[in-house]
Amino acid sequence: MDMAQYIPLLLTKYNYWVYITLMMIGLWAMIAKNNLVKKIIGMSIFQTAIILFYVSMGAKYGATIPIIEHGHGAEAAVQAADYINPLPHVLMLTAIVVSVATLGVALALSIRIHRRHRTLEEDGILDQLREP
Amino acid sequence: MSEHFPALLVTAPLLSALLVSIASWLRPKLCLPLALLGLGVATLAATGLLARVLLEGPIGYRLGGWDPPWGIYYYLDTLNAVVAAAVAWVALVNLAAAHRAIQADYADKQGPFYTLYVLAVTGLLGMVATGDAFNLYVLLEISSLTGYALIGLGPGRAPLSSLNYLFLGTIGASFYLLGVGYLYIVTGSLNMGDLAHLLKPLYGSLAVTTAFSLIVVGLWVKMAFFPVHAWLPNAYSQAPGPAASLLAPLMTKVMVYVMIRMMLSVFTVDFVGTQLLLQHAVVWLAVIAIVAGALFALAQRDLKRMLAYIVVSEVGYMVGGAWLGNRIGMTGAVLHLINDVVMTFCVFLAAGCIFHKIRGTAFEDLQGLFKKMPWTMAALAAGALAIIGVPPTCGFFSKWYLIRGALEAGHWGFVCALLFSSLVAVVLFFRLFEIALFEPLAEGHGHGEHGSHAPAVAVAEAPLSMLLPLMAAALGLVALGLATGPVVKYIIAPVMPTGLW
Numbered sequence: 315m316d317m318a319q320y321i322p323l324l325l326t327k328y329n330y331w332v333y334i335t336l337m338m339i340g341l342w343a344m345i346a347k348n349n350l351v352k353k354i355i356g357m358s359i360f361q362t363a364i365i366l367f368y369v370s371m372g373a374k375y376g377a378t379i380p381i382i383e384h385g386h387g388a389e390a391a392v393q394a395a396d397y398i399n400p401l402p403h404v405l406m407l408t409a410i411v412v413s414v415a416t417l418g419v420a421l422a423l424s425i426r427i428h429r430r431h432r433t434l435e436e437d438g439i440l441d442q443l444r445e446p
Numbered sequence: 447m448s449e450h451f452p453a454l455l456v457t458a459p460l461l462s463a464l465l466v467s468i469a470s471w472l473r474p475k476l477c478l479p480l481a482l483l484g485l486g487v488a489t490l491a492a493t494g495l496l497a498r499v500l501l502e503g504p505i506g507y508r509l510g511g512w513d514p515p516w517g518i519y520y521y522l523d524t525l526n527a528v529v530a531a532a533v534a535w536v537a538l539v540n541l542a543a544a545h546r547a548i549q550a551d552y553a554d555k556q557g558p559f560y561t562l563y564v565l566a567v568t569g570l571l572g573m574v575a576t577g578d579a580f581n582l583y584v585l586l587e588i589s590s591l592t593g594y595a596l597i598g599l600g601p602g603r604a605p606l607s608s609l610n611y612l613f614l615g616t617i618g619a620s621f622y623l624l625g626v627g628y629l630y631i632v633t634g635s636l637n638m639g640d641l642a643h644l645l646k647p648l649y650g651s652l653a654v655t656t657a658f659s660l661i662v663v664g665l666w667v668k669m670a671f672f673p674v675h676a677w678l679p680n681a682y683s684q685a686p687g688p689a690a691s692l693l694a695p696l697m698t699k700v701m702v703y704v705m706i707r708m709m710l711s712v713f714t715v716d717f718v719g720t721q722l723l724l725q726h727a728v729v730w731l732a733v734i735a736i737v738a739g740a741l742f743a744l745a746q747r748d749l750k751r752m753l754a755y756i757v758v759s760e761v762g763y764m765v766g767g768a769w770l771g772n773r774i775g776m777t778g779a780v781l782h783l784i785n786d787v788v789m790t791f792c793v794f795l796a797a798g799c800i801f802h803k804i805r806g807t808a809f810e811d812l813q814g815l816f817k818k819m820p821w822t823m824a825a826l827a828a829g830a831l832a833i834i835g836v837p838p839t840c841g842f843f844s845k846w847y848l849i850r851g852a853l854e855a856g857h858w859g860f861v862c863a864l865l866f867s868s869l870v871a872v873v874l875f876f877r878l879f880e881i882a883l884f885e886p887l888a889e890g891h892g893h894g895e896h897g898s899h900a901p902a903v904a905v906a907e908a909p910l911s912m913l914l915p916l917m918a919a920a921l922g923l924v925a926l927g928l929a930t931g932p933v934v935k936y937i938i939a940p941v942m943p944t945g946l947w
Contacts, residue, residue, distance in 0.1 A: 341617070344613055344617070350609065353613060357612075357613060357616055360616070360617070360620060361616065361620055364620050364623055364624055364627070367624065367627055368627055371627065371630070371631055401630075402627075402630065405580055408580075408584055409583075409623065412583075412584065412587045412591075415587070415591055416587070416591060416612065416616055419591055419594050419595055419598075419612060420609060420612050420613075422595075422598075423594070423598045423605045423608055423609045423612065424609060426598060426605040427605045427606055427609065430605065439606060443603050443606075
């Protein structure tokens, strides 16, 4: 494959590149940052990237929200192509709840850590743990 | 009633978690009975299901009456029925054993502790029973989140360890979710049984390979497979005793179960065996995991940390066995999964009993302990023999299957790793027992009221409510070992795939 073939891949599938980039930013923050709250922010970005991935895979060009107007009864023919796939979006409602809960637990733990060590910098905490 | 067991398995503990948290405001005394009730119903359902599955074959259950591809479907064959029964029994027995320790150490947080405990079990049972890939993710996060909170309740640096576990656990679960997303893109379904036949024509697709890799890597992080094991030793050794003896036997094992389920009934062995061509590499990775876990365990000077590294090593056993690529290896992996639940439970419960009495589990605290806590140490010894693999304890039989599987696959590295880690386990436990048998009881070691006993040591055992479950677990090791034949024949053989292997 020469370069010209990659360009459409980059342009038409840009939603996937966006989610991968966001995910990597989150992962980098979780690994490289020293401050625990910054790590938690990284974790949130990481999870949100996956939510964006799911939401983008349900989307279609020229489609509308999956509610049938005046659609009661059998005569309303439904063209699946006209509607966005609602299932990934619904799944993400649950995933958002999960990520909010994770964020809550993480923040609660960091409060406990701060009470005990008076700092949220990881190297400072590790120094304190090494001393006694 | 019995046709609704699959639903009761999850809803009974879920509802009791709500009731326990309400009771913790109104009538704190009711917390423990309510939690025991919820887990008791779940245990009854799990045991009943196991009996039914053995008699009638696999059971499907449509939640809310919706048909499989649209609604959530619970599916139980002998494999998940036996894992569910093991999870439920261990959780119930552990709660019965641990309530004294919880009352002693977390008197003001009893209600929340029981709530989290029951919710964690809900997640584990749900993960085992569900036949829906996304449902599994949600239940995985329920048990993980409660697990983080339970570990975070521990003393000292436990909150930091728990936060690190949370970061890695979230990465693992997110990878799993991402993999499920790719599966949904290519098939449009989330039901495991549906996925299995929708995926069959797509095995060559790169998206399916990506999905499988993401799911498996995510699960590896969650089960602490060697290169991504770093969260486990700190988290499990600093967790409160009752939480450690719940999470250490169950969490990693349920993750191994999910991996085996994915390999056997979603992607099927055709895909794993012929498309992926990674089997050999993964078994070598398992070899490294086993050896590294054993060596790290050798370096520890604390009972709980040592046991935590042994768990890392045991995960290597199961992953390696599952990826060996033959029927005997997979049988060994499943057998070891069941046995390891009981083994790990026994040794972590013994460590919990020791901590309850001595207030420490460092090796110096264990001096002369055989005289002081003979029954606890006897149970620990039984667990140790099972981990080493001495017949007739169950550890011997699963290692026997794993070694036979490795020989059949011609994987000498795995055989060597198994034998090496067994030898290291001998060294580990005999060093421990030397300290506990022959060294005099440490005097005034500053770990609470029991430090100043006279050399003529009085027996000061853990309370009977902890000792009886511990004895049950120790006897269970032998009973499971002697029952290996029927277990393999009636429980494991029916779920082994025909065909390639």
